[in-house]
Structures are given as C-alpha cells and as structure tokens.
Amino acid sequence: MNISTASVTVRFGAVAALQDVSLEIPSGERRALIGPNGAGKTTLFDVITGARRPTSGRILLAGADVTPLSTWRRARLGLARTFQRSALFPTLTTAENLALAVRARMQTGWRIWPSRMERTVAMEVSSRLRAAGLAALAQRRAWTLAHGEQRALEIELALASQPRLLLLDEPMAGLSGEERQAAVARLRSLPPHVTLVLVEHDLDVVFAVAQRISVLDHGVLIADGTPAEIRADHRVQEVYLGRAD
Amino acid sequence: MTGLRRARLQRRPLGLLALLLFLISVPAWAPNRFWINVASQALIFAIFAMSLDLLLGYGGMPSFGHAAFFAAGAYACALWALHRSPDLLPLLLVGLAAGAGLALIGALALRARGIFFLMLTLAFAQMVWSVLSNNQLAGTLGGDIGLIGVPRPVLPYVPAVNLFQAANFYFLTLVVAVAVYLALAAIVASPFGRTLEGIRENEGRMQSLGTFTFRYRLAAFVIAGALAGLAGMLSASFNFSATPASAFWTTSGLAMIAVIVGGSRSLLGPAVGAMLVVVLQLGLSSLPTPGLAEHWQLLLGAVFVAFVLFLPGGLHGLVRGRAA
Ligand SMILES: Nc1ncnc2c1ncn2[C@@H]1O[C@H](COP(=O)(O)OP(=O)(O)OP(=O)(O)O)[C@@H](O)[C@H]1O
Ligand SMILES: [Mg+2]
Numbered sequence: 003m004n005i006s007t008a009s010v011t012v013r014f015g016a017v018a019a020l021q022d023v024s025l026e027i028p029s030g031e032r033r034a035l036i037g038p039n040g041a042g043k044t045t046l047f048d049v050i051t052g053a054r055r056p057t058s059g060r061i062l063l064a065g066a067d068v069t070p071l072s073t074w075r076r077a078r079l080g081l082a083r084t085f086q087r088s089a090l091f092p093t094l095t096t097a098e099n100l101a102l103a104v105r106a107r108m109q110t111g112w113r114i115w116p117s118r119m120e121r122t123v124a125m126e127v128s129s130r131l132r133a134a135g136l137a138a139l140a141q142r143r144a145w146t147l148a149h150g151e152q153r154a155l156e157i158e159l160a161l162a163s164q165p166r167l168l169l170l171d172e173p174m175a176g177l178s179g180e181e182r183q184a185a186v187a188r189l190r191s192l193p194p195h196v197t198l199v200l201v202e203h204d205l206d207v208v209f210a211v212a213q214r215i216s217v218l219d220h221g222v223l224i225a226d227g228t229p230a231e232i233r234a235d236h237r238v239q240e241v242y243l244g245r246a247d
Numbered sequence: 248m249t250g251l252r253r254a255r256l257q258r259r260p261l262g263l264l265a266l267l268l269f270l271i272s273v274p275a276w277a278p279n280r281f282w283i284n285v286a287s288q289a290l291i292f293a294i295f296a297m298s299l300d301l302l303l304g305y306g307g308m309p310s311f312g313h314a315a316f317f318a319a320g321a322y323a324c325a326l327w328a329l330h331r332s333p334d335l336l337p338l339l340l341v342g343l344a345a346g347a348g349l350a351l352i353g354a355l356a357l358r359a360r361g362i363f364f365l366m367l368t369l370a371f372a373q374m375v376w377s378v379l380s381n382n383q384l385a386g387t388l389g390g391d392i393g394l395i396g397v398p399r400p401v402l403p404y405v406p407a408v409n410l411f412q413a414a415n416f417y418f419l420t421l422v423v424a425v426a427v428y429l430a431l432a433a434i435v436a437s438p439f440g441r442t443l444e445g446i447r448e449n450e451g452r453m454q455s456l457g458t459f460t461f462r463y464r465l466a467a468f469v470i471a472g473a474l475a476g477l478a479g480m481l482s483a484s485f486n487f488s489a490t491p492a493s494a495f496w497t498t499s500g501l502a503m504i505a506v507i508v509g510g511s512r513s514l515l516g517p518a519v520g521a522m523l524v525v526v527l528q529l530g531l532s533s534l535p536t537p538g539l540a541e542h543w544q545l546l547l548g549a550v551f552v553a554f555v556l557f558l559p560g561g562l563h564g565l566v567r568g569r570a571a
Binding site: 072073101105110 | 438441444445456
C-alpha cells in the first residue's frame, strides 16, 4: 500500500514538530526515516496512524484521503505500527497479547460465546510465538518479559495485523547484537508487497535494509534519496551523520 | 496448544461447588427468618457487585454511579408490579431493560476515562437520585418516600409457591445470582471479554490493531447496567419498596468496596466481598457499644482502607496466593 503526506504540519504550541512535510512512499518500498532526536519522526508516525491530527495537511493511504479517519479505521485499511516505547498489554500473557492482535485482524473480538474461530486464533498464536522466539514465554505476563523479549512481542503484535503498510519506530533500540539479527530476520520474512517505513538510529541497519532514505531535521524534510545519495548529501552529513551518536 | 486462558468455570470447579452447596444449605441451618433475609440481601448485593466488576475489574472503567442502574431496575419493577402484574418473567425483563436503557443514557460518561469517568458517572447517578427524590414527581415516583407496597413476584407454572416466604425468595435470588455468575463468567472468558481486557490494558494499542474500542466499552456498560437493573428488581421485590436511597452515591460506594475487598477481575471475589459488606454492615450497625453503631460507615471505611493497604488483590488475591 502506498502512503503519501501532503504538506503536513504539526505544532505543539510554539514548537513545530513537523513543517510542511510532503512524502511519497510507493507500495512495497523499504524506506528508512532518519533524523536526530526530536526531529519529528515519531510525530510523523502519529499523524499517519491517526493517533494525532495534523495542524494542517493531508494523509493519503493508497491514494485515498484518510485525514479525517480514526486510528482503528486506518488500521483496518492495512496500516500497522510499532511503538518506540513498547505498547503491550502488560498484565496479560504473551499468548493473550498476540491473540488480541489476531482477533482484532479477524474481527472476531465481538463474539460473546466461545467461537470455533478461537481454534484458528490459538493455532496462529502458537506459530507466531515460535516465529518470534517467544514460545517458551507464552504464559508469562508481558510486563515480566525482558526488554528484548518485549521488543520482539511489540514487533510480532504489528505483524499479526498482516499489514500492507508497516511503520516501525526504532524497533531495535536497546537490543543485543543477537536479538538485533533475529529482529532483522523476522522483518526480512515480510512479503515483498508490504510497504515498510523504518525509524532507526543504527545507520548500519538503515543502509542494509533501506531502498530509500528520508531525513528529517527540526520537523523539516531535508533530504530524500537512495542510500548512496544520502551518504553523499552534505546537508545530511552536517545535521546527522556528522554528529557522533 | 498455546494455553490461551481457558474458561474460568473449569478452573476451580471444587471451590465453586462447595460455595454453591453452602449457599443452598443456608435456609436449612439458618436459625430464623431474619438470617435467611440477610442471606437474600447478601445475594442481591453480590449480583450488583459482580455486574460492577465487569466495568471496574475487566473493563477498567471505575464507575461511581452504578447505583443509578440498580435504582432504575428497582423503580421500573416496582411500577410494573404495582400497576401491571407481578409475574416473575416479565419483571425480570423489565429490570434488565430498565438498567440497560438508563445505561444507554449514562454512556455519555464513556467519553471520559479514569478519574473523569468516575466523576461523570457519580454526577449522573446523583442526578438520577435527585429526580427520584423530587417531591414534585411524588405522584408517579413517590418522592423521597419512594414506591411502597410492592408485591413479591409470582412464579410461572407454580404460582402456589409463595415468594413471601423467606426461604422461597432466597432460592429465587440464588437462582438469579447463579445465572448472572454463569453469564458473566462466559462473557469474560469469551473473545469479547478478552478484548475488553485488552482495552483496559492499552486502549490506544487496541485501536492501532483495528478495534473500535468505544463499541466494546459501550456494550460492557450496557450489560453491566442491565445486570444491575436485575439486582434492583430483586431488591424492590425483597424490600416491598423502591427508595431514592438505592440510587444514592453510598450504594455505588458500597458496591465499589465490595469489588475491591473481594478482588476485582474475578467474579467470585466481588460476590463474596458483597456478602461480607452486607454482613459487616449489619454487624457494625448493631454493635452494643453506644456511639460506635451510628458510625458503622466509618468502621466499614476502615476495613476497606485496611484491605487496600494490606491486601491489594482482595480476598480473591489472598486465596490465589498473590495479588491478582
Ligand atoms: N505531546 C507533545 N507535546 C509537546 N511537544 C511534543 C509532544 N510530542 C513531541 N513533542 C516535540 O515535538 C518534537 C518532535 O518529537 P518526536 O518525538 O516526533 O521526535 P523523534 O524524531 O521521534 O525523536 P526521537 O529520536 O528522540 O524519538 C520534539 O521537539 C518534541 O519535544
Ligand atoms: Mg521518536
């Protein structure tokens, strides 16, 4: 699913978190979104998903204006995201966390009597637990999981939506090298038609995964190009690459 | 399999059976009618508390106005029994419908969350209370006296079984309480109930996953209101009256205490908590020491504070060995 933003501006009082951002990401592209802390990357995800209304500008999903649509309606169109700070269901088990995501996608959460669909849900949950490397932790409550395990669950919740457009907000932050590899492998398993937007500070991951890169700084889109172009762009080097991590 | 939570019914069948046998046996060993009536009151309050637990425990919606729906059921059934007929089955439906109908109006509070939801539900219930106690409406609603002379219901098929007798009425409340427990247990174990818990845990995430969360919160609010209305119906029959006090904030507060003392997110916990509150209320208000008895609410409050401080999981948490 392709996504575009048309002159999106978001203001928090005097601060402009996004200024006139126009982005175009075609279907199936792997796009990285980079920029220093406070550049507005998370805010851009918030307006794309509908968690926040833009001060001005429009959001188009598959060509249709979704700016007035609520978060859950956009999700039903095939939009999923992960959160920079894990947004799990803390007192429910790992398995229950995933089951909620699967039922939401199948739209069977409304049933009051145990339905036959629950068998399908349970089967999908166990295969996702295995794929995410969480099978041994199925019965643990989410808040008791280690950071890396929570991040794996965070990603798997979004994957369980079977999205057509997936927004990943620093999915690898704080992961060990091994966990990072597992996460990259899990994301590689996505079908090629899925559009992926990745916010990531680790430039090795960015250059390895992304087909194109967009750079935000102080809410302004300062560059947009292939990894080679971004590497060569002197403005990007100034505001981002130049600054040691 | 993944071990998604099984229906709670299957998890502690022995404890449940023991509790049921105990409740069935009450009229056999209760020393007199007075104590059977106390047991009926305890069961009615248990139904009310279980319905609140769907909101408070499972839905994470701290309603401080649940008494409004209890009163709606009580008044609607009092009016129905006084002016239409005392047949039991229609009365049960009227109680459910009155609670659900008022909940549809009270659902305006669902726009708010947390403490604001609590304040809005409280304000709503106090408005209901002021309408019920308004003496200008005394012609229909009885003003601050309420509706009196409400007959006991008449059973279908076996109208000869006299519900004016304490033990017979007790068994009616027991049947309704068991039915409400079974219905709520099925609901909380169903996909709907699991989704409701997901919304309690992280509403924003449920929306990101494509769930129209308002619809679930509204449904839970209406179901809880309907079951509170059912408890109100039994209360009006039991007391032969419906009074404005049934809508007052203290009634909502007692139910909240019952849920928290019993342990929210379990149905039996709040049910047992409610029975405890009824018995404590009776015991404390009939203390022989002068001066203490008038302050039974204060004492009950102290018990409540002790539970919150020392047993955050409530009675249910104590039985399970850890805070729920
Ligand atoms: N709710 C809010 N209220 C006020 N200001 C906010 C709010 N959310 C974000 N901001 C501001 O908007 C700007 C962009 O924040 P945002 O979180 O989008 O940046 P980011 O690129 O995701 O940064 P990071 O890399 O640290 O995650 C920052 O200056 C931030 O302080
Ligand atoms: Mg961010």
